[in-house]
Amino acid sequence: MSRIVILAEGSFQFHAAKTAVGVIRYSKDTVVAVIDSTKAGQDVAQALQTNFGIGIPIVRDIREALPYQPDTLLIGIAPRGGNLPAAWRWQLLTAIEAGMNIVSGLHFFLSDDEELRQAAEKHGVMLYDVRRPPEKKVVANYTPHRAGSHTILAVGSDCSTGKMTTMLELEQTARQRGLNSAFVATGQTGIMISGNGLPIDHIICDFLAGMVEEMVLDFCEKYDWVFVEGQGALNHPGYSPVTLGLLHGTLPDAMIFCHIAGATTIDGYQHCPLPSLPEMIRMNEDAVNWLHPHHNSKVVGISLLTHHLSEAEAHAEIQRIEQETGLPTVDVLRFGADPLVDAIQRYFNA
Amino acid sequence: MSRIVILAEGSFQFHAAKTAVGVIRYSKDTVVAVIDSTKAGQDVAQALQTNFGIGIPIVRDIREALPYQPDTLLIGIAPRGGNLPAAWRWQLLTAIEAGMNIVSGLHFFLSDDEELRQAAEKHGVMLYDVRRPPEKKVVANYTPHRAGSHTILAVGSDCSTGKMTTMLELEQTARQRGLNSAFVATGQTGIMISGNGLPIDHIICDFLAGMVEEMVLDFCEKYDWVFVEGQGALNHPGYSPVTLGLLHGTLPDAMIFCHIAGATTIDGYQHCPLPSLPEMIRMNEDAVNWLHPHHNSKVVGISLLTHHLSEAEAHAEIQRIEQETGLPTVDVLRFGADPLVDAIQRYFNA
Numbered sequence: 225m226s227r228i229v230i231l232a233e234g235s236f237q238f239h240a241a242k243t244a245v246g247v248i249r250y251s252k253d254t255v256v257a258v259i260d261s262t263k264a265g266q267d268v269a270q271a272l273q274t275n276f277g278i279g280i281p282i283v284r285d286i287r288e289a290l291p292y293q294p295d296t297l298l299i300g301i302a303p304r305g306g307n308l309p310a311a312w313r314w315q316l317l318t319a320i321e322a323g324m325n326i327v328s329g330l331h332f333f334l335s336d337d338e339e340l341r342q343a344a345e346k347h348g349v350m351l352y353d354v355r356r357p358p359e360k361k362v363v364a365n366y367t368p369h370r371a372g373s374h375t376i377l378a379v380g381s382d383c384s385t386g387k388m389t390t391m392l393e394l395e396q397t398a399r400q401r402g403l404n405s406a407f408v409a410t411g412q413t414g415i416m417i418s419g420n421g422l423p424i425d426h427i428i429c430d431f432l433a434g435m436v437e438e439m440v441l442d443f444c445e446k447y448d449w450v451f452v453e454g455q456g457a458l459n460h461p462g463y464s465p466v467t468l469g470l471l472h473g474t475l476p477d478a479m480i481f482c483h484i485a486g487a488t489t490i491d492g493y494q495h496c497p498l499p500s501l502p503e504m505i506r507m508n509e510d511a512v513n514w515l516h517p518h519h520n521s522k523v524v525g526i527s528l529l530t531h532h533l534s535e536a537e538a539h540a541e542i543q544r545i546e547q548e549t550g551l552p553t554v555d556v557l558r559f560g561a562d563p564l565v566d567a568i569q570r571y572f573n574a
Numbered sequence: 575m576s577r578i579v580i581l582a583e584g585s586f587q588f589h590a591a592k593t594a595v596g597v598i599r600y601s602k603d604t605v606v607a608v609i610d611s612t613k614a615g616q617d618v619a620q621a622l623q624t625n626f627g628i629g630i631p632i633v634r635d636i637r638e639a640l641p642y643q644p645d646t647l648l649i650g651i652a653p654r655g656g657n658l659p660a661a662w663r664w665q666l667l668t669a670i671e672a673g674m675n676i677v678s679g680l681h682f683f684l685s686d687d688e689e690l691r692q693a694a695e696k697h698g699v700m701l702y703d704v705r706r707p708p709e710k711k712v713v714a715n716y717t718p719h720r721a722g723s724h725t726i727l728a729v730g731s732d733c734s735t736g737k738m739t740t741m742l743e744l745e746q747t748a749r750q751r752g753l754n755s756a757f758v759a760t761g762q763t764g765i766m767i768s769g770n771g772l773p774i775d776h777i778i779c780d781f782l783a784g785m786v787e788e789m790v791l792d793f794c795e796k797y798d799w800v801f802v803e804g805q806g807a808l809n810h811p812g813y814s815p816v817t818l819g820l821l822h823g824t825l826p827d828a829m830i831f832c833h834i835a836g837a838t839t840i841d842g843y844q845h846c847p848l849p850s851l852p853e854m855i856r857m858n859e860d861a862v863n864w865l866h867p868h869h870n871s872k873v874v875g876i877s878l879l880t881h882h883l884s885e886a887e888a889h890a891e892i893q894r895i896e897q898e899t900g901l902p903t904v905d906v907l908r909f910g911a912d913p914l915v916d917a918i919q920r921y922f923n924a
Contacts, residue, residue: 366811366846425780429816432779459864461716465819466779472814496716497866507864514809514857516847 226253229286229294229324231315235301236260236282238272243329243413244300248277250392250417256292258282258300259315286315290322298327298416308332317343325350329412354415355423357435364433364473366515373444374572377476378454379508379523381498382490383463385482387454388414390527390556394480394568395451397561405449408440410470414453424455425466432466436473452476458507459499460490471511476521478571479512480564481505481551484529485541501526501549525567526553576603579636579644579674581665585651586610586632588622593679593763594650598627600742600767606642608632608650609665636665640672648677648766658682667693675700679762704765705773707785714783714823716865723794724922727824728804729858729873730832731848732840733813737804737832738764740877740906744830744918745801747911755799758790760820764803774805775816782816786823802826808857809849810840821861826871828921829862830914831855831901834879835891851876851899875917876903 228251232244236258248255248268257280258268264284268277283289286297297319303309308316308330316326316334320343328334333353335341344351369375376394378387391407392414398405407414409421422439424432443450452474456463483501490496498504505523512521526545530538538555545553554563578601582594586608598605598618607630608618614634618627633639636647647669653659658666658680666676666684670693678684683703685691694701719725726744728737741757742764748755757764759771772789774782793800802824806813833851840846848854855873862871876895880888888905895903904913 363812366843426778428776429779429782429819430775430813432815433812458861459866461822461865462713462783463780464822464864465782465815468818469779469815472811493716495867499864499866507860510857510860511808514814514849515811516809516849517845 226296226325227256227292227294228253228296228298229257229259229289229292229319230255230298230300231259231286231312232300233260233312234262236263236271238274241301243416245272246388246392246413246417247298247300248280250396253296253419255280256294257289259285259289261285264288286318294324296325296327299330302330308334308337313339316340320344320347320349323347323349325352327352327354327416329354329416331355354412355426357423357427360435361431362434362438363431364437366475367437367441369441369444369475369477373448373450374478374568375440375444375450375452375474375476376478376480376568377452377471377474378482378527379467379471379479380454380457380482381487381501381504382457382460382484383455384491385457385484385487386527386529386556387482390480390482390561390564391451391453392417393556393561394565395449397565398449398451401565403449404447405451406443406447408443408450408452410436410453410455421453424470425463427469429465429469432469433473436470437475440474454482457490457504458511459504461493461496468511471508472515475515475519476512478568479508479521479523480525480527480568481508481523482527482529485533485538501545505549505551522571523551524571525564526551527564528553528555530555530558576646576675577606577642577644578603578646578648579607579609579639579642579669580605580648580650581609581636581662582650583610583662584612586613586621588624591651593766595622596738596742596763596767597648597650598630600746601769603646603769605630606644607639609635609639611635614638636668644674646675646677649680650766652680658684658687663689666690670694670697670699673697673699675702677702677704677766679704679766681705704762705776707773707777710785711781712784712788713781714787716825717787717791719791719794719825719827723798723800724828724918725790725794725800725802725824725826726828726830726918727802727821727826728832728877729817729821729829730804730807731837731851731854732807732810732834733805734841735807735832735834735837736877736879736906740830740832740911740914741801741803742767743906743911744915745799747915748799748801751915753799754797755801756793756797758793758800758802760786760803760805771803774820775813777819779815779819782819783823786820787825790824804832807840807854808861809854811843811846818861821858822865825865825869826862828918829858829871829873830875830877831858831873832877832879833895835883835888851895855899855901872921873901874921875914876901877914878903878905880905880908
């Protein structure tokens with residue numbers, strides 16, 4: 225268990241600091257403080273206007289965080305331009321000198337920075353660049369998972385449709401039901417939350433399915449219920465290969481489809497309308513079945529983001545989608561993950 | 575037009591030296607000599623037992639090649655282990671000192687070798703590592719191709735099913751018919767033959783479709799008939815993401831399906847049977863149509879490798895597959911590419 229201070233300078237808001245919020249909400253480690261000088265003095269719950277994070281202090285800088293005895297500094301936001309802002313460098317160096325490991329999801333790799341690298345070496349701490357994939361060359365082999373394990377993958381209509389959150393919520397609910405379950409991260413925020421996983425969008429194509437397969441097989445050895453974070457969408461013009469590599473590497477036994485209520489086009493691609501929900505569900509099921517011998521995999525439920533709708537509107541939309549698709553549908557953040565975990569358990573008992 | 579000497583030391587045989595043979599057969603540049611000390615004194619046609627390459631000398635080493643006035647040394651084989659053999663280094667240095675550019679498809683990048691890099695700089699020549707993709711970060715945008723252009727992509731049942739050769743033969747036939755056509759390379763041998771293209775299996779997944787799209791759009795501006803080399807297969811457990819990224823980046827108007835007569839499993843995956851031909855054809859057509867607005871694309875013909883069959887067996891198998899799929903089928907190397915170019919022209923006139 226680490227004691228984490230999160231650097232979120234100038235950006236600690238619910239939607240802007242997705243990583244920071246995700247780590248506070250889902251990490252098994254303890255967040256002891258958040259750094260954002262613009263909100264210093266508040267606590268996390270006040271700053272985010274949420275019902276979690278009560279009592280976690282927001283402080284001005286790393287020096288003010290030290291009394292809370294953190295052992296890890298986690299960079300929870302992405303700076304403009306991709307470079308390391310000068311105003312962060314001294315804070316990282318201070319953290320390193322205080323013996324803290326640094327966890328970073330930046331495009332800029334800390335371990336490529338000579339000053340930081342030398343400081344880390346001198347003080348015996350780790351610089352962990354979660355976006356840097358392991359340099360492995362492994363091609364997928366279509367190896368069956370351990371009998372008795374169940375692998376569930378989040379798929380969806382687009383990027384940013386709640387695939388990580390959905391799998392975190394499902395895994396948490398499954399664990400509360402006494403199931404031997406694990407969350408498998410495939411993006412930097414998920415990796416920061418869970419402490420392991422692969423940044424799959426940065427893997428060379430030839431090895432994507434292979435590296436995912438190796439990771440998922442490993443989880444299936446240890447856990448009976450393996451919830452894999454999804455990425456992208458098969459109908460996304462840019463990211464579809466990432467999604468297919470994840471699908472074929474994961475070989476899910478079941479899938480949860482993630483969608484934003486009312487979305488009609490790919491985000492950022494106003495010229496690209498979304499296929500219908502039944503079409504999108506079918507393409508994911510078809511794509512798993514391209515591999516032979518057939519590995520039957522079904523979408524067994526829908527996770528719907530409805531935060532922009534009133535509660536009445538959300539219920540109406542959920543009902544409409546259940547009728548359109550014949551699948552149990554819920555906003556897991558708003559109404560809980562139980563209906564989807566029920567659907568998964570029903571599917572495997574059937 | 576370059577004057578090329580091909581280094582194929584110890585390996586100049588038809589199947590072992592795929593790159594060397596491809597360049598001799600299809601490159602618009604002139605191959606002036608081949609280096610293989612084990613066959614020195616023969617000509618290419620004798621060494622390969624083919625009806626092409628008559629009069630192209632095979633020489634002992636780079637010194638013996640110099641009288642033929644090459645301006646480019648092309649490494650046409652892959653050494654065991656991936657490192658640069660000591661016996662090659664002096665030949666590369668000699669070529670560089672003689673003012674020749676070096677073209678390499680090795681996994682080992684010549685331009686990362688300090689001695690070679692310095693020699694190249696001193697003599698003002700280029701080291702061209704064709705496996706090194708440009709370091710670009712571009713995400714596909716689903717941009718329509720120029721009206722009047724026709725993009726044809728090779729797809730297939732597996733790796734190594736003749737996708738490059740098929741597209742080279744089709745493009746050559748199209749050009750002979752007076753069509754304004756081009757071949758677009760997506761692998762290192764194709765790049766060496768054509769002098770441009772992208773080594774798509776080495777691109778980071780997020781940018782695969784985007785880099786392919788940019789390249790194909792560029793070709794579609796200049797050419798009316800664009801033949802894109804295929805890679806992998808959608809039903810391949812390891813390489814499917816490469817194939818999907820190529821498919822979505824290329825947005826082909828038509829596809830040619832490539833298959834080896836009699837193949838029943840993925841090569842190297844004896845536990846993975848191939849789906850039926852109609853199933854495999856349909857999955858490629860479906861995958862293009864995942865993107866919306868729909869971009870209808872059909873498989874319009876089948877390119878069948880039959881070199882392991884007698885001529886009578888080949889004809890029987892071609893007929894059987896034509897009946898099974900309803901599509902014109904031919905072995906383009908054995909019986910010519912005309913039936914497939916006919917099928918393509920028919921498809922676009924219909």
